[in-house]
Amino acid sequence: MPNIAIIGSGPAGCFLAEILALKLSDVQIDIYERLSHPFGLAVSGVAPDHLHTRKVTEQFERTLARDNVKLIVNTEVGSTISYSELKQHYDRVVFATGASEDRRLGIPGEHLTGVYGSGCFTRWYNSHPEHKDVQPLIGQRVGIIGNGNVALDIARVLAKTAQEHQASALSEPVRTHLAKSNISEIHIFGRRGPADASFSLPELTELGTLAQAEVQVSSDALIGIEAQNLPPSQKKMLQQLQQYAETPADASAAIQIQFHFYATPVAAIGTTQLEALEIRDSRLDNLDSSSLESLPLDSLQLDTLITAIGYYTPAIAGVPYDAERGRFAHNQGKIEPGVYCLGWCQRGPQGVIPTNRSEAMNLARQLIRELESQDVD
Structure with a gap:
Protein backbone atom coordinates (compact mmCIF):
# COMPACT_ATOMS: atom_id res chain seq x y z
CA MET A 1 0.00 0.00 0.00
CA GLU A 101 7.02 33.60 11.67
CA ASP A 102 6.54 37.38 11.53
CA ARG A 103 8.68 39.33 9.10
CA ARG A 104 10.64 42.13 10.70
CA LEU A 105 10.41 45.78 9.72
CA GLY A 106 14.14 46.26 10.09
CA ILE A 107 13.87 49.64 11.81
CA PRO A 108 15.26 50.87 15.14
CA GLY A 109 13.01 50.31 18.14
CA GLU A 110 11.36 47.04 17.11
CA HIS A 111 12.46 45.55 20.42
CA LEU A 112 10.45 48.04 22.51
CA THR A 113 7.64 46.92 24.79
CA GLY A 114 4.38 47.49 22.96
CA VAL A 115 5.64 46.39 19.52
CA TYR A 116 4.26 43.07 18.23
CA GLY A 117 4.14 41.11 15.02
CA SER A 118 0.67 40.36 13.68
CA GLY A 119 1.31 36.61 13.83
CA CYS A 120 2.07 36.83 17.54
CA PHE A 121 -0.84 39.20 18.17
CA THR A 122 -3.49 37.26 16.25
CA ARG A 123 -2.38 33.98 17.78
CA TRP A 124 -2.73 35.61 21.20
CA TYR A 125 -6.34 36.63 20.65
CA ASN A 126 -7.05 33.25 19.06
CA SER A 127 -5.62 31.50 22.17
CA HIS A 128 -2.89 29.65 20.31
CA PRO A 129 -1.14 27.45 22.91
CA GLU A 130 2.24 29.04 22.18
CA HIS A 131 0.95 32.63 22.43
CA LYS A 132 -1.92 32.64 24.89
CA ASP A 133 0.31 34.04 27.65
CA VAL A 134 1.62 36.98 25.61
CA GLN A 135 -0.59 39.54 27.42
CA PRO A 136 0.10 42.43 25.00
CA LEU A 137 0.25 46.02 26.12
CA ILE A 138 -2.72 47.71 24.44
CA GLY A 139 -2.72 51.45 24.97
CA GLN A 140 -4.97 54.30 23.90
CA ARG A 141 -3.19 54.88 20.59
CA VAL A 142 -2.61 51.79 18.46
CA GLY A 143 -0.73 51.66 15.18
CA ILE A 144 -0.98 48.83 12.64
CA ILE A 145 1.51 48.66 9.77
CA GLY A 146 0.12 46.83 6.77
CA ASN A 147 -2.40 47.26 3.97
CA GLY A 148 -3.96 43.81 3.86
CA ASN A 149 -6.86 42.01 5.47
CA VAL A 150 -4.80 41.02 8.52
CA ALA A 151 -4.44 44.70 9.41
CA LEU A 152 -8.22 45.16 9.01
CA ASP A 153 -8.93 42.08 11.14
CA ILE A 154 -6.77 43.39 13.98
CA ALA A 155 -8.30 46.87 13.79
CA ARG A 156 -11.81 45.41 13.84
CA VAL A 157 -11.15 43.11 16.79
CA LEU A 158 -9.63 45.98 18.77
CA ALA A 159 -12.42 48.43 17.92
CA LYS A 160 -15.38 46.19 18.75
CA THR A 161 -17.37 46.60 21.93
CA ALA A 162 -17.74 43.81 24.47
CA GLN A 163 -21.28 43.34 23.23
CA GLU A 164 -20.12 42.98 19.63
CA HIS A 165 -17.58 40.41 20.78
CA GLN A 166 -20.32 38.18 22.15
CA ALA A 167 -20.65 36.66 18.68
CA SER A 168 -17.00 35.58 18.45
CA ALA A 169 -14.70 32.77 19.48
CA LEU A 170 -12.63 34.88 21.88
CA SER A 171 -11.69 33.18 25.12
CA GLU A 172 -12.71 34.77 28.41
CA PRO A 173 -9.14 35.84 29.29
CA VAL A 174 -8.82 37.59 25.93
CA ARG A 175 -12.23 39.24 26.30
CA THR A 176 -11.23 40.51 29.74
CA HIS A 177 -7.91 41.83 28.46
CA LEU A 178 -9.57 43.66 25.55
CA ALA A 179 -12.28 45.06 27.81
CA LYS A 180 -9.61 46.67 30.00
CA SER A 181 -8.07 48.52 27.07
CA ASN A 182 -9.09 52.12 26.57
CA ILE A 183 -8.41 52.55 22.86
CA SER A 184 -9.31 55.89 21.34
CA GLU A 185 -7.22 55.86 18.15
CA ILE A 186 -6.28 53.14 15.66
CA HIS A 187 -3.90 54.14 12.87
CA ILE A 188 -3.41 51.88 9.84
CA PHE A 189 -0.21 52.62 7.91
CA GLY A 190 0.46 51.60 4.32
CA ARG A 191 3.85 52.14 2.75
CA ARG A 192 2.27 52.43 -0.69
CA GLY A 193 -0.85 54.14 -1.99
CA PRO A 194 -4.54 53.16 -1.81
CA ALA A 195 -4.50 51.54 -5.26
CA ASP A 196 -1.81 49.11 -4.04
CA ALA A 197 -3.72 48.02 -0.94
CA SER A 198 -4.85 44.40 -0.83
CA PHE A 199 -7.96 44.91 1.29
CA SER A 200 -10.97 42.87 0.26
CA LEU A 201 -14.21 44.83 0.00
CA PRO A 202 -16.21 42.92 2.67
CA GLU A 203 -13.50 43.40 5.32
CA LEU A 204 -13.01 47.06 4.43
CA THR A 205 -16.76 47.74 4.47
CA GLU A 206 -17.17 45.91 7.78
CA LEU A 207 -15.03 48.53 9.54
CA GLY A 208 -17.72 51.09 8.84
CA THR A 209 -20.39 49.05 10.62
CA LEU A 210 -18.78 49.01 14.07
CA ALA A 211 -20.81 50.45 16.95
CA GLN A 212 -18.23 52.80 18.47
CA ALA A 213 -15.75 53.47 15.67
CA GLU A 214 -15.45 56.02 12.90
CA VAL A 215 -13.28 55.40 9.84
CA GLN A 216 -11.26 58.27 8.44
CA VAL A 217 -9.40 58.50 5.13
CA SER A 218 -7.64 61.63 3.93
CA SER A 219 -9.05 62.68 0.56
CA ASP A 220 -5.56 63.89 -0.39
CA ALA A 221 -4.36 60.28 -0.56
CA LEU A 222 -6.98 59.47 -3.20
CA ILE A 223 -6.14 62.32 -5.58
CA GLY A 224 -4.64 61.41 -8.94
CA ILE A 225 -5.27 57.67 -8.84
CA GLU A 226 -5.75 56.21 -12.34
CA ALA A 227 -8.43 53.63 -11.61
CA GLN A 228 -9.70 52.85 -15.09
CA ASN A 229 -7.16 50.07 -15.71
CA LEU A 230 -7.48 48.49 -12.28
CA PRO A 231 -9.35 45.20 -11.69
CA PRO A 232 -13.02 45.60 -10.65
CA SER A 233 -12.23 44.44 -7.12
CA GLN A 234 -9.65 47.21 -6.68
CA LYS A 235 -12.04 49.81 -8.10
CA LYS A 236 -14.71 48.81 -5.58
CA MET A 237 -12.16 48.93 -2.77
CA LEU A 238 -11.13 52.45 -3.79
CA GLN A 239 -14.78 53.50 -3.96
CA GLN A 240 -15.22 52.36 -0.36
CA LEU A 241 -12.16 54.34 0.72
CA GLN A 242 -13.57 57.36 -1.12
CA GLN A 243 -16.85 56.91 0.72
CA TYR A 244 -15.00 56.97 4.04
CA ALA A 245 -13.14 60.10 2.93
CA GLU A 246 -16.43 61.85 2.11
CA THR A 247 -18.27 60.86 5.29
CA PRO A 248 -18.59 63.78 7.74
CA ALA A 249 -16.56 63.40 10.92
CA ASP A 250 -18.44 62.01 13.91
CA ALA A 251 -17.07 63.62 17.05
CA SER A 252 -19.14 61.30 19.23
CA ALA A 253 -17.33 58.15 18.07
CA ALA A 254 -15.28 56.62 20.87
CA ILE A 255 -12.63 55.23 18.51
CA GLN A 256 -11.16 56.89 15.45
CA ILE A 257 -9.74 54.53 12.80
CA GLN A 258 -7.42 56.52 10.55
CA PHE A 259 -5.83 55.23 7.33
CA HIS A 260 -2.40 56.62 6.46
CA PHE A 261 -1.11 55.89 2.96
CA TYR A 262 2.38 56.53 1.57
CA ALA A 263 3.67 56.16 5.13
CA THR A 264 7.04 54.44 5.46
CA PRO A 265 7.98 53.60 9.07
CA VAL A 266 11.46 54.86 9.93
CA ALA A 267 11.84 54.21 13.66
CA ALA A 268 9.88 53.20 16.74
CA ILE A 269 10.69 55.73 19.44
CA GLY A 270 11.01 55.08 23.16
CA THR A 271 13.42 54.11 25.93
CA THR A 272 12.05 50.73 26.96
CA GLN A 273 8.42 51.18 25.93
CA LEU A 274 6.99 52.47 22.67
CA GLU A 275 6.15 56.17 22.70
CA ALA A 276 5.92 57.17 19.04
CA LEU A 277 6.45 56.09 15.44
CA GLU A 278 8.48 58.12 12.99
CA ILE A 279 7.23 57.89 9.42
CA ARG A 280 8.34 59.31 6.08
CA ASP A 281 6.14 60.14 3.10
CA SER A 282 7.15 57.45 0.62
CA ARG A 283 6.22 59.71 -2.29
CA LEU A 284 9.33 61.74 -1.46
CA ASP A 285 11.70 58.80 -1.78
CA ASN A 286 11.99 59.19 -5.55
CA LEU A 287 12.71 62.89 -5.43
CA ASP A 288 16.19 64.20 -6.14
CA SER A 289 17.74 63.96 -2.71
CA SER A 290 21.30 63.29 -1.64
CA SER A 291 20.14 61.15 1.24
CA LEU A 292 16.91 59.72 2.56
CA GLU A 293 17.96 61.00 5.98
CA SER A 294 17.44 64.54 4.71
CA LEU A 295 13.78 63.94 3.90
CA PRO A 296 11.25 65.31 6.41
CA LEU A 297 9.80 62.94 9.01
CA ASP A 298 6.50 62.92 10.83
CA SER A 299 6.13 61.57 14.34
CA LEU A 300 2.90 60.09 15.69
CA GLN A 301 2.41 59.24 19.35
CA LEU A 302 1.59 55.55 19.84
CA ASP A 303 1.36 53.17 22.78
CA THR A 304 1.05 49.96 20.78
CA LEU A 305 2.39 49.02 17.34
CA ILE A 306 1.46 45.86 15.42
CA THR A 307 3.30 44.97 12.22
CA ALA A 308 1.20 43.11 9.64
CA ILE A 309 3.77 42.98 6.85
CA GLY A 310 3.86 39.26 6.11
Whole structure:
Protein backbone atom coordinates (compact mmCIF):
# COMPACT_ATOMS: atom_id res chain seq x y z
CA MET A 1 0.00 0.00 0.00
CA PRO A 2 1.46 3.41 -0.95
CA ASN A 3 1.90 5.78 1.95
CA ILE A 4 2.05 9.57 2.00
CA ALA A 5 3.21 11.90 4.76
CA ILE A 6 1.67 15.37 4.93
CA ILE A 7 3.50 17.74 7.27
CA GLY A 8 1.02 20.24 8.66
CA SER A 9 -2.71 19.91 9.34
CA GLY A 10 -3.83 23.35 8.21
CA PRO A 11 -6.14 23.98 5.24
CA ALA A 12 -3.54 23.07 2.58
CA GLY A 13 -2.67 19.76 4.21
CA CYS A 14 -6.26 18.81 5.00
CA PHE A 15 -7.52 19.63 1.51
CA LEU A 16 -4.78 17.48 0.01
CA ALA A 17 -5.52 14.60 2.38
CA GLU A 18 -9.23 14.76 1.54
CA ILE A 19 -8.68 14.58 -2.22
CA LEU A 20 -6.10 11.80 -2.00
CA ALA A 21 -8.23 9.75 0.41
CA LEU A 22 -11.19 9.98 -1.96
CA LYS A 23 -9.28 9.17 -5.13
CA LEU A 24 -6.87 6.53 -3.80
CA SER A 25 -8.67 4.02 -1.60
CA ASP A 26 -5.52 1.94 -1.16
CA VAL A 27 -3.29 4.76 0.07
CA GLN A 28 -2.37 5.47 3.70
CA ILE A 29 -2.08 9.15 4.57
CA ASP A 30 -0.33 10.24 7.76
CA ILE A 31 -0.69 13.91 8.73
CA TYR A 32 1.99 15.19 11.12
CA GLU A 33 1.14 18.15 13.36
CA ARG A 34 3.65 19.68 15.77
CA LEU A 35 0.90 21.04 18.05
CA SER A 36 -1.57 19.08 20.14
CA HIS A 37 -4.48 20.04 17.88
CA PRO A 38 -5.01 20.25 14.10
CA PHE A 39 -6.16 22.80 11.52
CA GLY A 40 -3.45 25.46 11.74
CA LEU A 41 -4.47 28.89 10.46
CA ALA A 42 -8.07 27.76 9.97
CA VAL A 43 -8.25 28.22 13.75
CA SER A 44 -5.31 30.36 14.84
CA GLY A 45 -5.24 32.70 11.84
CA VAL A 46 -8.90 33.31 11.02
CA ALA A 47 -10.39 36.28 12.87
CA PRO A 48 -12.36 35.13 15.93
CA ASP A 49 -15.47 37.02 14.81
CA HIS A 50 -15.52 35.37 11.36
CA LEU A 51 -17.06 32.15 12.56
CA HIS A 52 -18.45 31.28 9.12
CA THR A 53 -14.88 31.00 7.79
CA ARG A 54 -13.92 28.65 10.62
CA LYS A 55 -16.70 26.26 9.63
CA VAL A 56 -14.28 24.74 7.14
CA THR A 57 -12.88 22.78 10.10
CA GLU A 58 -16.09 20.73 10.13
CA GLN A 59 -15.11 19.42 6.70
CA PHE A 60 -11.58 18.74 7.94
CA GLU A 61 -12.95 16.76 10.89
CA ARG A 62 -14.63 14.42 8.40
CA THR A 63 -11.34 14.09 6.52
CA LEU A 64 -9.48 13.06 9.67
CA ALA A 65 -12.17 10.49 10.44
CA ARG A 66 -11.49 8.55 7.24
CA ASP A 67 -10.05 5.05 7.67
CA ASN A 68 -7.00 5.75 5.53
CA VAL A 69 -6.13 9.08 7.18
CA LYS A 70 -4.20 9.27 10.46
CA LEU A 71 -3.41 12.41 12.45
CA ILE A 72 -0.16 12.33 14.43
CA VAL A 73 0.05 15.29 16.83
CA ASN A 74 2.85 16.65 19.02
CA THR A 75 5.35 15.64 16.35
CA GLU A 76 7.77 18.17 14.87
CA VAL A 77 9.77 17.35 11.78
CA GLY A 78 13.40 18.18 12.42
CA SER A 79 13.30 17.28 16.11
CA THR A 80 10.75 14.52 16.89
CA ILE A 81 11.30 12.92 13.50
CA SER A 82 13.97 13.78 10.94
CA TYR A 83 13.55 14.69 7.31
CA SER A 84 15.64 11.69 6.26
CA GLU A 85 13.42 9.34 8.28
CA LEU A 86 10.34 10.66 6.50
CA LYS A 87 11.88 10.03 3.10
CA GLN A 88 12.84 6.51 4.15
CA HIS A 89 9.40 5.55 5.44
CA TYR A 90 7.07 7.21 2.91
CA ASP A 91 6.58 7.02 -0.84
CA ARG A 92 5.75 10.71 -0.95
CA VAL A 93 6.30 13.57 1.51
CA VAL A 94 4.39 16.86 1.26
CA PHE A 95 5.21 19.88 3.40
CA ALA A 96 2.20 22.07 4.20
CA THR A 97 3.64 23.85 7.22
CA GLY A 98 2.46 27.35 6.36
CA ALA A 99 4.37 30.54 7.19
CA SER A 100 4.24 31.12 10.92
CA GLU A 101 7.02 33.60 11.67
CA ASP A 102 6.54 37.38 11.53
CA ARG A 103 8.68 39.33 9.10
CA ARG A 104 10.64 42.13 10.70
CA LEU A 105 10.41 45.78 9.72
CA GLY A 106 14.14 46.26 10.09
CA ILE A 107 13.87 49.64 11.81
CA PRO A 108 15.26 50.87 15.14
CA GLY A 109 13.01 50.31 18.14
CA GLU A 110 11.36 47.04 17.11
CA HIS A 111 12.46 45.55 20.42
CA LEU A 112 10.45 48.04 22.51
CA THR A 113 7.64 46.92 24.79
CA GLY A 114 4.38 47.49 22.96
CA VAL A 115 5.64 46.39 19.52
CA TYR A 116 4.26 43.07 18.23
CA GLY A 117 4.14 41.11 15.02
CA SER A 118 0.67 40.36 13.68
CA GLY A 119 1.31 36.61 13.83
CA CYS A 120 2.07 36.83 17.54
CA PHE A 121 -0.84 39.20 18.17
CA THR A 122 -3.49 37.26 16.25
CA ARG A 123 -2.38 33.98 17.78
CA TRP A 124 -2.73 35.61 21.20
CA TYR A 125 -6.34 36.63 20.65
CA ASN A 126 -7.05 33.25 19.06
CA SER A 127 -5.62 31.50 22.17
CA HIS A 128 -2.89 29.65 20.31
CA PRO A 129 -1.14 27.45 22.91
CA GLU A 130 2.24 29.04 22.18
CA HIS A 131 0.95 32.63 22.43
CA LYS A 132 -1.92 32.64 24.89
CA ASP A 133 0.31 34.04 27.65
CA VAL A 134 1.62 36.98 25.61
CA GLN A 135 -0.59 39.54 27.42
CA PRO A 136 0.10 42.43 25.00
CA LEU A 137 0.25 46.02 26.12
CA ILE A 138 -2.72 47.71 24.44
CA GLY A 139 -2.72 51.45 24.97
CA GLN A 140 -4.97 54.30 23.90
CA ARG A 141 -3.19 54.88 20.59
CA VAL A 142 -2.61 51.79 18.46
CA GLY A 143 -0.73 51.66 15.18
CA ILE A 144 -0.98 48.83 12.64
CA ILE A 145 1.51 48.66 9.77
CA GLY A 146 0.12 46.83 6.77
CA ASN A 147 -2.40 47.26 3.97
CA GLY A 148 -3.96 43.81 3.86
CA ASN A 149 -6.86 42.01 5.47
CA VAL A 150 -4.80 41.02 8.52
CA ALA A 151 -4.44 44.70 9.41
CA LEU A 152 -8.22 45.16 9.01
CA ASP A 153 -8.93 42.08 11.14
CA ILE A 154 -6.77 43.39 13.98
CA ALA A 155 -8.30 46.87 13.79
CA ARG A 156 -11.81 45.41 13.84
CA VAL A 157 -11.15 43.11 16.79
CA LEU A 158 -9.63 45.98 18.77
CA ALA A 159 -12.42 48.43 17.92
CA LYS A 160 -15.38 46.19 18.75
CA THR A 161 -17.37 46.60 21.93
CA ALA A 162 -17.74 43.81 24.47
CA GLN A 163 -21.28 43.34 23.23
CA GLU A 164 -20.12 42.98 19.63
CA HIS A 165 -17.58 40.41 20.78
CA GLN A 166 -20.32 38.18 22.15
CA ALA A 167 -20.65 36.66 18.68
CA SER A 168 -17.00 35.58 18.45
CA ALA A 169 -14.70 32.77 19.48
CA LEU A 170 -12.63 34.88 21.88
CA SER A 171 -11.69 33.18 25.12
CA GLU A 172 -12.71 34.77 28.41
CA PRO A 173 -9.14 35.84 29.29
CA VAL A 174 -8.82 37.59 25.93
CA ARG A 175 -12.23 39.24 26.30
CA THR A 176 -11.23 40.51 29.74
CA HIS A 177 -7.91 41.83 28.46
CA LEU A 178 -9.57 43.66 25.55
CA ALA A 179 -12.28 45.06 27.81
CA LYS A 180 -9.61 46.67 30.00
CA SER A 181 -8.07 48.52 27.07
CA ASN A 182 -9.09 52.12 26.57
CA ILE A 183 -8.41 52.55 22.86
CA SER A 184 -9.31 55.89 21.34
CA GLU A 185 -7.22 55.86 18.15
CA ILE A 186 -6.28 53.14 15.66
CA HIS A 187 -3.90 54.14 12.87
CA ILE A 188 -3.41 51.88 9.84
CA PHE A 189 -0.21 52.62 7.91
CA GLY A 190 0.46 51.60 4.32
CA ARG A 191 3.85 52.14 2.75
CA ARG A 192 2.27 52.43 -0.69
CA GLY A 193 -0.85 54.14 -1.99
CA PRO A 194 -4.54 53.16 -1.81
CA ALA A 195 -4.50 51.54 -5.26
CA ASP A 196 -1.81 49.11 -4.04
CA ALA A 197 -3.72 48.02 -0.94
CA SER A 198 -4.85 44.40 -0.83
CA PHE A 199 -7.96 44.91 1.29
CA SER A 200 -10.97 42.87 0.26
CA LEU A 201 -14.21 44.83 0.00
CA PRO A 202 -16.21 42.92 2.67
CA GLU A 203 -13.50 43.40 5.32
CA LEU A 204 -13.01 47.06 4.43
CA THR A 205 -16.76 47.74 4.47
CA GLU A 206 -17.17 45.91 7.78
CA LEU A 207 -15.03 48.53 9.54
CA GLY A 208 -17.72 51.09 8.84
CA THR A 209 -20.39 49.05 10.62
CA LEU A 210 -18.78 49.01 14.07
CA ALA A 211 -20.81 50.45 16.95
CA GLN A 212 -18.23 52.80 18.47
CA ALA A 213 -15.75 53.47 15.67
CA GLU A 214 -15.45 56.02 12.90
CA VAL A 215 -13.28 55.40 9.84
CA GLN A 216 -11.26 58.27 8.44
CA VAL A 217 -9.40 58.50 5.13
CA SER A 218 -7.64 61.63 3.93
CA SER A 219 -9.05 62.68 0.56
CA ASP A 220 -5.56 63.89 -0.39
CA ALA A 221 -4.36 60.28 -0.56
CA LEU A 222 -6.98 59.47 -3.20
CA ILE A 223 -6.14 62.32 -5.58
CA GLY A 224 -4.64 61.41 -8.94
CA ILE A 225 -5.27 57.67 -8.84
CA GLU A 226 -5.75 56.21 -12.34
CA ALA A 227 -8.43 53.63 -11.61
CA GLN A 228 -9.70 52.85 -15.09
CA ASN A 229 -7.16 50.07 -15.71
CA LEU A 230 -7.48 48.49 -12.28
CA PRO A 231 -9.35 45.20 -11.69
CA PRO A 232 -13.02 45.60 -10.65
CA SER A 233 -12.23 44.44 -7.12
CA GLN A 234 -9.65 47.21 -6.68
CA LYS A 235 -12.04 49.81 -8.10
CA LYS A 236 -14.71 48.81 -5.58
CA MET A 237 -12.16 48.93 -2.77
CA LEU A 238 -11.13 52.45 -3.79
CA GLN A 239 -14.78 53.50 -3.96
CA GLN A 240 -15.22 52.36 -0.36
CA LEU A 241 -12.16 54.34 0.72
CA GLN A 242 -13.57 57.36 -1.12
CA GLN A 243 -16.85 56.91 0.72
CA TYR A 244 -15.00 56.97 4.04
CA ALA A 245 -13.14 60.10 2.93
CA GLU A 246 -16.43 61.85 2.11
CA THR A 247 -18.27 60.86 5.29
CA PRO A 248 -18.59 63.78 7.74
CA ALA A 249 -16.56 63.40 10.92
CA ASP A 250 -18.44 62.01 13.91
CA ALA A 251 -17.07 63.62 17.05
CA SER A 252 -19.14 61.30 19.23
CA ALA A 253 -17.33 58.15 18.07
CA ALA A 254 -15.28 56.62 20.87
CA ILE A 255 -12.63 55.23 18.51
CA GLN A 256 -11.16 56.89 15.45
CA ILE A 257 -9.74 54.53 12.80
CA GLN A 258 -7.42 56.52 10.55
CA PHE A 259 -5.83 55.23 7.33
CA HIS A 260 -2.40 56.62 6.46
CA PHE A 261 -1.11 55.89 2.96
CA TYR A 262 2.38 56.53 1.57
CA ALA A 263 3.67 56.16 5.13
CA THR A 264 7.04 54.44 5.46
CA PRO A 265 7.98 53.60 9.07
CA VAL A 266 11.46 54.86 9.93
CA ALA A 267 11.84 54.21 13.66
CA ALA A 268 9.88 53.20 16.74
CA ILE A 269 10.69 55.73 19.44
CA GLY A 270 11.01 55.08 23.16
CA THR A 271 13.42 54.11 25.93
CA THR A 272 12.05 50.73 26.96
CA GLN A 273 8.42 51.18 25.93
CA LEU A 274 6.99 52.47 22.67
CA GLU A 275 6.15 56.17 22.70
CA ALA A 276 5.92 57.17 19.04
CA LEU A 277 6.45 56.09 15.44
CA GLU A 278 8.48 58.12 12.99
CA ILE A 279 7.23 57.89 9.42
CA ARG A 280 8.34 59.31 6.08
CA ASP A 281 6.14 60.14 3.10
CA SER A 282 7.15 57.45 0.62
CA ARG A 283 6.22 59.71 -2.29
CA LEU A 284 9.33 61.74 -1.46
CA ASP A 285 11.70 58.80 -1.78
CA ASN A 286 11.99 59.19 -5.55
CA LEU A 287 12.71 62.89 -5.43
CA ASP A 288 16.19 64.20 -6.14
CA SER A 289 17.74 63.96 -2.71
CA SER A 290 21.30 63.29 -1.64
CA SER A 291 20.14 61.15 1.24
CA LEU A 292 16.91 59.72 2.56
CA GLU A 293 17.96 61.00 5.98
CA SER A 294 17.44 64.54 4.71
CA LEU A 295 13.78 63.94 3.90
CA PRO A 296 11.25 65.31 6.41
CA LEU A 297 9.80 62.94 9.01
CA ASP A 298 6.50 62.92 10.83
CA SER A 299 6.13 61.57 14.34
CA LEU A 300 2.90 60.09 15.69
CA GLN A 301 2.41 59.24 19.35
CA LEU A 302 1.59 55.55 19.84
CA ASP A 303 1.36 53.17 22.78
CA THR A 304 1.05 49.96 20.78
CA LEU A 305 2.39 49.02 17.34
CA ILE A 306 1.46 45.86 15.42
CA THR A 307 3.30 44.97 12.22
CA ALA A 308 1.20 43.11 9.64
CA ILE A 309 3.77 42.98 6.85
CA GLY A 310 3.86 39.26 6.11
CA TYR A 311 5.33 36.02 7.38
CA TYR A 312 8.00 33.50 6.52
CA THR A 313 8.29 29.73 6.79
CA PRO A 314 10.78 28.47 9.39
CA ALA A 315 13.53 26.29 7.96
CA ILE A 316 13.59 22.58 8.81
CA ALA A 317 16.88 20.73 9.15
CA GLY A 318 17.79 19.05 5.88
CA VAL A 319 14.93 20.46 3.80
CA PRO A 320 16.15 22.69 0.92
CA TYR A 321 15.31 26.27 1.86
CA ASP A 322 15.13 29.63 0.08
CA ALA A 323 16.23 32.08 2.78
CA GLU A 324 15.71 35.14 0.56
CA ARG A 325 12.03 34.31 -0.01
CA GLY A 326 11.49 32.74 3.42
CA ARG A 327 10.05 29.47 2.12
CA PHE A 328 11.14 26.03 0.98
CA ALA A 329 13.24 25.88 -2.18
CA HIS A 330 11.26 24.17 -4.92
CA ASN A 331 10.55 23.97 -8.62
CA GLN A 332 6.79 24.33 -9.17
CA GLY A 333 6.14 22.73 -5.81
CA LYS A 334 8.73 19.95 -6.09
CA ILE A 335 11.48 20.14 -3.48
CA GLU A 336 13.26 16.86 -4.29
CA PRO A 337 12.25 13.60 -5.95
CA GLY A 338 9.22 12.40 -4.00
CA VAL A 339 9.08 15.54 -1.84
CA TYR A 340 6.72 18.46 -2.42
CA CYS A 341 5.44 21.59 -0.72
CA LEU A 342 2.00 23.17 -0.74
CA GLY A 343 0.31 26.32 0.53
CA TRP A 344 2.13 29.24 2.12
CA CYS A 345 5.39 27.32 2.57
CA GLN A 346 5.41 26.98 -1.22
CA ARG A 347 4.07 30.29 -2.56
CA GLY A 348 4.55 32.61 0.41
CA PRO A 349 1.84 34.13 2.65
CA GLN A 350 -0.65 35.01 -0.09
CA GLY A 351 -4.10 33.77 -0.92
CA VAL A 352 -7.08 32.68 1.15
CA ILE A 353 -8.37 29.28 2.25
CA PRO A 354 -10.02 28.43 -1.12
CA THR A 355 -6.68 29.09 -2.83
CA ASN A 356 -5.26 26.13 -0.91
CA ARG A 357 -8.09 23.92 -2.17
CA SER A 358 -7.37 24.57 -5.84
CA GLU A 359 -3.61 24.11 -5.37
CA ALA A 360 -4.18 20.90 -3.39
CA MET A 361 -6.27 19.60 -6.28
CA ASN A 362 -3.43 20.22 -8.73
CA LEU A 363 -0.85 18.54 -6.54
CA ALA A 364 -3.17 15.62 -5.84
CA ARG A 365 -3.53 14.98 -9.58
CA GLN A 366 0.23 14.87 -9.93
CA LEU A 367 0.71 12.51 -6.96
CA ILE A 368 -2.07 10.22 -8.19
CA ARG A 369 -0.46 9.97 -11.63
CA GLU A 370 2.90 9.15 -10.08
CA LEU A 371 1.59 6.55 -7.65
CA GLU A 372 -0.65 4.87 -10.16
CA SER A 373 2.23 4.46 -12.57
CA GLN A 374 4.72 3.76 -9.75
CA ASP A 375 6.90 6.43 -11.30
CA VAL A 376 9.15 7.14 -8.36
CA ASP A 377 11.68 9.67 -9.61
